[in-house]
Amino acid sequence: MSWGSASEFFAMGGYGFYVWGSFIVTAICLAVEPALLALRRKNALEKIRLEKATNETAA
Amino acid sequence: MNGVIHWFRYASPQSFYPLAGRVAPWFGALAAVSGAAGLWIAFFVAPTDAQQGEAYRIIFIHVPASWMSMFLYVVMAGWAGIGLALNTRLSAMMAHAIAPTGAMFAFLSLWTGALWGRPTWGTYWVWDARLTSELVLFFLYLGYMALNAAIDDPRRADRAAAVLALVGVVNVPIIYFSVQWWNTLHQGASVSLTRSPTMAATMLAGMLVMAFAFWMYAIAVVLVRVRAIMLEREAHTDWARELREAAA
Amino acid sequence: MSALGAAVAGLVRRDLLLAARRKSEPLFTLGFFVLVASLFPLGMGPEAELLRRIAPGVLWVAALLAAMLSLGRMFAADYEDGTLEQLALAPVPLVAPVAAKVAAHWLVSGLPLVLVSPLLALQYGLPADAIAVLMISLLAGTPILSLVGAIGAALTLGVRGGGVLVALLVLPLYVPALVFGAGAVDARLAGLSPAANLSLLGACLALAAVFAPLAAAAGIRIALE
Numbered sequence: 433m434s435w436g437s438a439s440e441f442f443a444m445g446g447y448g449f450y451v452w453g454s455f456i457v458t459a460i461c462l463a464v465e466p467a468l469l470a471l472r473r474k475n476a477l478e479k480i481r482l483e484k485a486t487n488e489t490a491a
Numbered sequence: 492m493n494g495v496i497h498w499f500r501y502a503s504p505q506s507f508y509p510l511a512g513r514v515a516p517w518f519g520a521l522a523a524v525s526g527a528a529g530l531w532i533a534f535f536v537a538p539t540d541a542q543q544g545e546a547y548r549i550i551f552i553h554v555p556a557s558w559m560s561m562f563l564y565v566v567m568a569g570w571a572g573i574g575l576a577l578n579t580r581l582s583a584m585m586a587h588a589i590a591p592t593g594a595m596f597a598f599l600s601l602w603t604g605a606l607w608g609r610p611t612w613g614t615y616w617v618w619d620a621r622l623t624s625e626l627v628l629f630f631l632y633l634g635y636m637a638l639n640a641a642i643d644d645p646r647r648a649d650r651a652a653a654v655l656a657l658v659g660v661v662n663v664p665i666i667y668f669s670v671q672w673w674n675t676l677h678q679g680a681s682v683s684l685t686r687s688p689t690m691a692a693t694m695l696a697g698m699l700v701m702a703f704a705f706w707m708y709a710i711a712v713v714l715v716r717v718r719a720i721m722l723e724r725e726a727h728t729d730w731a732r733e734l735r736e737a738a739a
Numbered sequence: 740m741s742a743l744g745a746a747v748a749g750l751v752r753r754d755l756l757l758a759a760r761r762k763s764e765p766l767f768t769l770g771f772f773v774l775v776a777s778l779f780p781l782g783m784g785p786e787a788e789l790l791r792r793i794a795p796g797v798l799w800v801a802a803l804l805a806a807m808l809s810l811g812r813m814f815a816a817d818y819e820d821g822t823l824e825q826l827a828l829a830p831v832p833l834v835a836p837v838a839a840k841v842a843a844h845w846l847v848s849g850l851p852l853v854l855v856s857p858l859l860a861l862q863y864g865l866p867a868d869a870i871a872v873l874m875i876s877l878l879a880g881t882p883i884l885s886l887v888g889a890i891g892a893a894l895t896l897g898v899r900g901g902g903v904l905v906a907l908l909v910l911p912l913y914v915p916a917l918v919f920g921a922g923a924v925d926a927r928l929a930g931l932s933p934a935a936n937l938s939l940l941g942a943c944l945a946l947a948a949v950f951a952p953l954a955a956a957a958g959i960r961i962a963l964e
Contacts, residue, residue: 433535441534445545450610454549454603458556461595462708469715476722480737483726627911634908641900650961651894655908658890658954662912665943669915672939676922 504581504721505730515714522707529701537693546610550694553603555702556596557621559709560628561663563593567635568660571653581717583649584724586656587639588717592709594632600625620674624667631659645724746831747839754843757816765847768809772852775801776859787864794863795873795924801859802852802877803913806884809848810905813840813885813892814959823896827963833956841889841952849881865928872927872937876920879940883916886944886951893958915943 435441444451501507533551540547567589574582601622608617616622635652642648725731758765779797780790817823817840826836856877860870891909898904923936 433538447544447546447610450546450606451548454552454606457602458552458599461599465595465712469719472719473722476719477737480722480726480731484732627914630911637904637907638894641898641904647961647964651958654954654957655894666914669918673918673922
């Protein structure tokens, strides 16, 4: 499969909106999901640190 | 007998946590490599379609995403069933970890299906059997996550959601069959988004590679998520507090 | 076996008595059914041909929604006052009282829909043979709604989010019944035989009758722990 030029590639034979709309949203989902997970992990670790701190001061 | 892996050792969150952490990046790397290969096939190997032009390239996301959403639901139900049968916390956590990713793939399947339908069939939503079943599957995922979130007691939530997942997995074939039935009644000739049997070999190869990439991605993400779930639910335990990453 | 049968019958009778005392609730279900069915022509215009074509789907969806709204009543009252716990502790397998309560629920919230459906069908201009198929499909279908709905009701006992959560859980599971039930009436309207759709509906009913009480009983045990 060879594309004539970069602009042809982006145009996707007139269907660029649909093709790139699909691939870009997919890329966004596959980037956002891990990012949200990193945040979730950070918050969980924060909570543990907080619990440890309060328990140590209470002890 | 030193080579025997004692799998049950990993049935506790404490031992599975570091294992998941070590293994997840490898699956992530596999996902990236196979994803790149799949995209290369999708854009630079697969030829232009005679009828649909370039629009058909959406198939390389749509079909693998559909496969993943269905596959992940079955795996999720499997973990749920194991958790119910053996009363293991970790199995339930695995099921909870899978649900959001499965729902995401179901959403992608619907989104790409709509964008594929517009240039191909003229409308953004096509009531074909696969898309409609996918929509129902999406709601099954949402129901699972909603039930899990609504119940405060984690163990009760585990068990209730597990029952729901098992009921769902039994119903999915029935729902799929009924939607197929409905579709043939109302549309006659199938207005289907699947390709004709004369699919080019490159198209199939591309779809399989992308499916593999999604599968590797899903494993990586699920492992990372289950670690986060473990941190959240086991926050009070010694092993969690003594983690290096939890040091102040 | 007869002791079990007597226990089940007794429980059905008790639930029916309770429902008879709180007459408003079963009437609400019926009223909702009639109301929803009456709203569609208002929204779509009274053109006879259109109404006849949408009647199977609209009437079935209205019945489905009405059944769903009544699910909250199936186990909640007994859960709150401890009766459900007693039933779980009884020397009878929990499946039996669950089946009894589902049967009572159907008699109170499902069967009236079947009996009122001809009136609504006339509003939509359905011919007599289609009305007959509609009644048969609802007669087989509303028990499915009660049975499958019991699973959702059991899993969400005492859970906040109530009715909307049950709806989200249960509506996807209602799809086959809806497809085959409305499909049967559609077939008759098109001059074809409704036998295939009705058989499939019957198969769904058989499956639901066997498995739904088990799942609902599991859900109740989980809620009681």
